[in-house]
Amino acid sequence: MSTVGTAPRPRPELERLPVYRAGRPPADVPGLVGHKLSSNENPFGPLPEVAAAVRDALALNRYPDATAAPLREALADVLSVPVDGIVAGAGSLDVLNKILAAFAGRRAGGTPDEVIFAWRSFESYPISVGLSGAKSVPVPLTPEGRHDLDAFLAAITDRTRVIILCTPNNPTGPALSGTELDAFLERVPADILVVIDEAYVEFVREPDAVDALATVRDRPNAVALRTFSKAHGLADLRVGYAVGHPDVIASVQRGAVPFAVSTVGQAAAIASLNAMPRVLERVEAIVVERERVVAELRSRGWVIPDAQGNFFWLPLGEQAEAFADAALDAALSVRAFPGDGVRISIGSPEANDRVLDLCGHWAGAAA
Numbered sequence: 001m002s003t004v005g006t007a008p009r010p011r012p013e014l015e016r017l018p019v020y021r022a023g024r025p026p027a028d029v030p031g032l033v034g035h036k037l038s039s040n041e042n043p044f045g046p047l048p049e050v051a052a053a054v055r056d057a058l059a060l061n062r063y064p065d066a067t068a069a070p071l072r073e074a075l076a077d078v079l080s081v082p083v084d085g086i087v088a089g090a091g092s093l094d095v096l097n098k099i100l101a102a103f104a105g106r107r108a109g110g111t112p113d114e115v116i117f118a119w120r121s122f123e124s125y126p127i128s129v130g131l132s133g134a135k136s137v138p139v140p141l142t143p144e145g146r147h148d149l150d151a152f153l154a155a156i157t158d159r160t161r162v163i164i165l166c167t168p169n170n171p172t173g174p175a176l177s178g179t180e181l182d183a184f185l186e187r188v189p190a191d192i193l194v195v196i197d198e199a200y201v202e203f204v205r206e207p208d209a210v211d212a213l214a215t216v217r218d219r220p221n222a223v224a225l226r227t228f229s230k231a232h233g234l235a236d237l238r239v240g241y242a243v244g245h246p247d248v249i250a251s252v253q254r255g256a257v258p259f260a261v262s263t264v265g266q267a268a269a270i271a272s273l274n275a276m277p278r279v280l281e282r283v284e285a286i287v288v289e290r291e292r293v294v295a296e297l298r299s300r301g302w303v304i305p306d307a308q309g310n311f312f313w314l315p316l317g318e319q320a321e322a323f324a325d326a327a328l329d330a331a332l333s334v335r336a337f338p339g340d341g342v343r344i345s346i347g348s349p350e351a352n353d354r355v356l357d358l359c360g361h362w363a364g365a366a367a
């Protein structure tokens with residue numbers, strides 16, 4: 001019964017997905033050490049106790065715990081939340097995909113659910129939403145690079161199932177305040193799940209910023225999404241988690257692939273949690289560098305949105321790609337979003353100094 005010329009066809013959603021572009025490595029420039037500032041990675045290598053935990057966990061022939069119970073128990077302790085209110089995954093992106101698989105897709109009759117998120121925001125959102133079968137509803141940021149929560153409310157329909165908030169927003173930098181989040185959640189129908197992506201929460205210094213864990217405690221339709229990839233510097237080990245109401249978390253866990261977090265990843269994450277004061281010292285060093293770089297650039301006339309993550313945003317519009325090319329010539333890789341702007345991660349002081357030099361030359365060239 002085979003028909004010549006037919007081949008397996010992927011779901012139509014797949015062909016419409018935007019392609020994820022990973023941050024480029026820096027170019028080789030003779031005489032210059034390259035710095036990758038395009039993926040918001042932590043410039044610090046692993047803490048000695050984390051490296052030791054990884055070495056001790058290398059029993060590679062055994063499967064890890066199916067639901068990452070050791071890690072979830074450690075997190076429950078540290079965060080003072082119940083273990084069954086935590087789901088872990090291979091990075092927070094895996095957890096987000098699980099959340100969407102559980103709460104958004106297509107209903108009977110084929111009508112797509114709707115998922116609202118800010119735009120521009122994390123590049124993965126439209127990919128994850130598209131893959132789930134649901135429809136992306138992007139809501140433009142304000143000119144200051146902030147979420148426009150009134151516009152979110154106006155975008156809610158009876159097909160809205162999930163709302164994703166990114167705070168601080170990647171790539172623009174501003175964080176939501178607790179006051180604006182509370183006022184927003186008061187007006188969001190209780191049957192819509194609100195995912196608060198806090199990938200950079202440790203870097204936030206705005207006093208009134210969102211406290212997603214407190215929010216999640218009070219509101220069963222809110223979920224906090226967190227990662228070990230940024231502040232903990234464990235991007236390569238792929239460990240993330242969500243905290244929410246146990247009923248919501250149980251639904252997310254039900255659709256999850258078991259064994260998502262390796263024993264090695266769990267051991268590293270637990271060791272890092274146990275070394276939190278030293279993790280936060282490093283975070284503080286990055287924040288100090290962020291404040292130095294952003295203040296210096298602003299004093300030279302650059303317009304930069306509030307930077308609450310380990311990165312900042314240059315709204316360069318049509319010049320974004322040219323700027324990223326100039327950075328490559330200086331052995332720096334930064335992230336250009338063509339027609340929009342450039343996101344630059346905070347790196348070592350030396351890397352950041354070179355960014356300041358580059359911006360100095362760029363302003364000179366533009367003048």
Ligand SMILES: *Cc1c(COP(=O)(O)O)cnc(C)c1O
Binds near residue numbers: 091166199238
């Ligand atoms: C980096 C980042 C993540 C983290 O992804 P992992 O899968 O945990 O590495 C999640 N959300 C945002 C907004 C990010 O920038």
